[in-house]
Amino acid sequence: MTIERILIFLLFLVGFSAIVGAKNIIKKVFGLNLINSSVVLLFILEGSRIGSQAPIIGEGVTDIVDPIPQALMLTAIVIGVCVTALALALSVRLYKATNSLEIDTIQERLKGEH
Amino acid sequence: MELSTARTLFLSPIYLPLLGAALILLSRSFFPIRITKVFEYLGILIGLIIPLVLIFQLVPILSEQGSIEGIIGSYESGIGISYRFDGLSLLLILLADIITFPAWIFSRTEGPKQGSFTALLLIQNASIAAISMTNDLFNLFVCLEIMGVAAYVLIAEGKATKAAYAAYSYLMASSSAMVFFLLGTFVLYRLTGSLNYEIISQKLTMLDDQNKILVQIALLLIIVPILLRVAVMPLSLWLVDAHSKAPHAVSALLSGVLLKVPLFALIRVFALSPLTHAYALPISYAGAATALIGVLFALAQSDAKKLLAYHSISQIGYIVSAWALSLHIGLDTKAGALLLVASFFHAFSHALFKALLFMTVGKATDAGKTRDVYRLRGANKALKQLGERSPLTMISFFVGALSISAIPPFNGYYSKILLTYSMKGSLQYTLLTIAAAGTVASFIKIGRIFLPQKDKKAVLVPEEEKKQNFTGVHISYLLLALACIATGIFSAKLLPFVVNLLGVYTSTNFGSAFFFSSSNLIKSAITVGAGILVFIIAILKPGQWVLHHIARFEGSFVDLFLGFALAIGALAYFII
Numbered sequence: 001m002t003i004e005r006i007l008i009f010l011l012f013l014v015g016f017s018a019i020v021g022a023k024n025i026i027k028k029v030f031g032l033n034l035i036n037s038s039v040v041l042l043f044i045l046e047g048s049r050i051g052s053q054a055p056i057i058g059e060g061v062t063d064i065v066d067p068i069p070q071a072l073m074l075t076a077i078v079i080g081v082c083v084t085a086l087a088l089a090l091s092v093r094l095y096k097a098t099n100s101l102e103i104d105t106i107q108e109r110l111k112g113e114h
Numbered sequence: 115m116e117l118s119t120a121r122t123l124f125l126s127p128i129y130l131p132l133l134g135a136a137l138i139l140l141s142r143s144f145f146p147i148r149i150t151k152v153f154e155y156l157g158i159l160i161g162l163i164i165p166l167v168l169i170f171q172l173v174p175i176l177s178e179q180g181s182i183e184g185i186i187g188s189y190e191s192g193i194g195i196s197y198r199f200d201g202l203s204l205l206l207i208l209l210a211d212i213i214t215f216p217a218w219i220f221s222r223t224e225g226p227k228q229g230s231f232t233a234l235l236l237i238q239n240a241s242i243a244a245i246s247m248t249n250d251l252f253n254l255f256v257c258l259e260i261m262g263v264a265a266y267v268l269i270a271e272g273k274a275t276k277a278a279y280a281a282y283s284y285l286m287a288s289s290s291a292m293v294f295f296l297l298g299t300f301v302l303y304r305l306t307g308s309l310n311y312e313i314i315s316q317k318l319t320m321l322d323d324q325n326k327i328l329v330q331i332a333l334l335l336i337i338v339p340i341l342l343r344v345a346v347m348p349l350s351l352w353l354v355d356a357h358s359k360a361p362h363a364v365s366a367l368l369s370g371v372l373l374k375v376p377l378f379a380l381i382r383v384f385a386l387s388p389l390t391h392a393y394a395l396p397i398s399y400a401g402a403a404t405a406l407i408g409v410l411f412a413l414a415q416s417d418a419k420k421l422l423a424y425h426s427i428s429q430i431g432y433i434v435s436a437w438a439l440s441l442h443i444g445l446d447t448k449a450g451a452l453l454l455v456a457s458f459f460h461a462f463s464h465a466l467f468k469a470l471l472f473m474t475v476g477k478a479t480d481a482g483k484t485r486d487v488y489r490l491r492g493a494n495k496a497l498k499q500l501g502e503r504s505p506l507t508m509i510s511f512f513v514g515a516l517s518i519s520a521i522p523p524f525n526g527y528y529s530k531i532l533l534t535y536s537m538k539g540s541l542q543y544t545l546l547t548i549a550a551a552g553t554v555a556s557f558i559k560i561g562r563i564f565l566p567q568k569d570k571k572a573v574l575v576p577e578e579e580k581k582q583n584f585t586g587v588h589i590s591y592l593l594l595a596l597a598c599i600a601t602g603i604f605s606a607k608l609l610p611f612v613v614n615l616l617g618v619y620t621s622t623n624f625g626s627a628f629f630f631s632s633s634n635l636i637k638s639a640i641t642v643g644a645g646i647l648v649f650i651i652a653i654l655k656p657g658q659w660v661l662h663h664i665a666r667f668e669g670s671f672v673d674l675f676l677g678f679a680l681a682i683g684a685l686a687y688f689i690i
Contacts, residue, residue, distance in 0.1 A: 019290055020675045028286055035293045043300055050307075069303070072252050076296060079259045083289050086266055090282040097275035103671050110276050111668075 012038040023102045029087045036080040043069045120175050121184045124199040127165040127207045127243035131236040134161030138233040154232045161236040166211050176201055198249040201615025206246035206375055210239050213370040213469050216590035220473050221363035223586045226271045238264040245379045251299050251309045262288050269360045280355035287352050287674040291339035298335030318387045330689055333390050338682050343376040346434050347404040348677035350427045351669035357423035362476030369426035370465035384441050396688045398438035402542035405431030409552035414661035418475050418485045421560055429464045433457050435542050436533050449536040451618035456532040463525035467517035470594040474511040487560055492567035501581035508564050510591040515557040517598050525602035531634050554645020
């Protein structure tokens with residue numbers, strides 16, 4: 001029970017430290033994906049604890065699992081994919097212009113540009 | 115009108131722009147460019163103009179019963195996503211459309227000209243309409259992300275690579291923040307079992323004290339990511355590059371519309387629980403501080419568009435300060451209601467004059483081939499060489515500059531008087547008054563680009579240049595400049611309309627006696643005088659030294675997240 005929560009929290013921390021700490025802009029995008037996934041996992045895990053049976057309403061099925069958290073996470077995953085694709089496209093443009101993937105180098109090389 | 119018809123019509127600002135965008139993208143894939151151009155005009159007609167006409171038909175119903183509710187896909191209530199259209203939604207859609215239309219006309223000659231740009235504008239407007247109407251917390255997340263993605267792409271349309279960098283850092287900061295929003299949503303869902311605003315607020319009143327801290331944290335996690343979009347300090351570092359490097363038409367939209375829509379949508383989140391009231395006062399102080407610090411940074415900039423971007427931060431500080439103070443006092447009190455009306459009115463006038471300023475300054479700096487306000491002189495002459503017959507760019511710039519400096523009879527005067535009226539005596543009032551002087555000073559500074567060239571060192575514009583067509587650009591200037599003047603002069607008629615739509619009560623008479631009392635006029639004159647003084651100090655040696663050091667500051671990527679952590683930490687401190 002608690003071990004899963006701790007693991008999800010660790011996953012979140014790994015992702016967040018990648019966004020803030022990693023120098024490589026692609027790794028930052030990975031980090032964004034990781035924190036997204038950790039929240040998705042949290043929703044699914046905690047959502048599955050509301051109720052006990054599969055949410056297919058039929059005879060004798062009374063205590064169904066709340067289907068809303070899963071449905072929400074489908075949408076969240078789709079949004080995550082869109083944002084990732086866009087972030088990678090921007091990374092490609094930054095790499096082509098500055099010939100670097102390191103965030104500090106990119107910022108340094110863009111400083112002279114007006 | 116029948117209520118069932120109204121239930122269909124109120125969703126038109128969401129469906130029709132999406133339909134228009136789909137038509138444009140479809141024609142782009144199948145037909146040659148000339149036909150796509152026709153589809154672009156058709157898309158703007160379907161997506162911007164028709165919805166506006168349709169929702170104005172709903173005003174009688176709104177004033178009768180306050181709001182229209184509906185559920186997407188006619189599911190049962192409690193299962194489907196519910197939408198609620200009220201006066202605030204109407205005002206936000208109106209704001210978005212009024213700025214998008216001139217910005218689109220401007221983009222026809224100034225670029226970006228592709229069909230995808232028009233489609234993106236329409237998608238963005240659909241998401242803005244959805245944000246203003248949604249009654250569901252998770253749907254708010256989805257709509258904010260759609261608006262965000264559209265904004266990232268629009269920023270990255272800028273020609274400079276720095277535009278891509280700005281879009282990248284905005285994306286990373288904002289999307290990471292939205293993950294926290296999702297966490298907050300989850301906590302509220304777990305506690306209440308619903309995502310609907312009304313059901314959440316009902317259930318939250320029944321919770322015991324043990325869960326109160328949890329609710330506080332959840333609300334904090336929801337509020338701060340939205341404030342990041344609004345760009346209140348210390349959450350505003352992403353804004354400067356994004357606004358200054360985006361194409362001019364996009365800059366106008368970003369600062370005119372995209373900063374304000376999330377702020378006013380946040381009112382509904384604040385209404386979820388009385389626990390949010392603890393956040394209102396610190397946000398109000400942060401807003402006032404933002405106004406002052408923003409203007410100081412603006413004064414220090416040499417890049418004309420960066421200067422305007424810092425002014426967006428400063429002016430959003432004014433709006434946030436009044437907005438949060440109104441929530442702190444309470445919307446049912448006279449002062450609170452007046453402050454909310456004032457903050458919306460200032461948001462509206464700011465959208466008009468800042469869009470105008472971004473377009474005119476953008477055009478002038480393009481013609482002068484430099485954005486450096488110290489080097490660019492004789493911008494009007496440069497424009498003339500490009501084929502501009504009447505000096506409309508210069509005139510429109512001064513309309514915008516006088517509006518933002520709060521000179522009567524332009525709209526900025528009215529909205530700033532209204533905004534500061536209920537704040538008298540507070541700390542925010544002092545900060546905002548000082549910021550007003552700084553605003554005057556920095557617009558004297560940027561206004562110098564239209565001065566005639568004196569020395570030979572100034573930038574010379576090459577004689578041989580392809581003549582440009584200024585018709586479209588002039589139409590967009592005229593629309594915005596006339597709106598700046600009209601919203602000022604007719605404010606006595608417009609304000610009761612806004613009061614009515616916002617659903618608040620105030621007995622204030624917005625006549626000329628209210629706005630042109632002798633104390634207001636004297637204050638305005640003193641502000642202008644102080645502004646000239648600040649400008650003189652700024653060009654003297656010590657002033658230059660200070661400003662030079664301020665101008666060197668440039669936030670790095672990590673600073674974005676430091677600002678985020680600082681904002682969460684500071685607000686958490688206030689509630690404990």
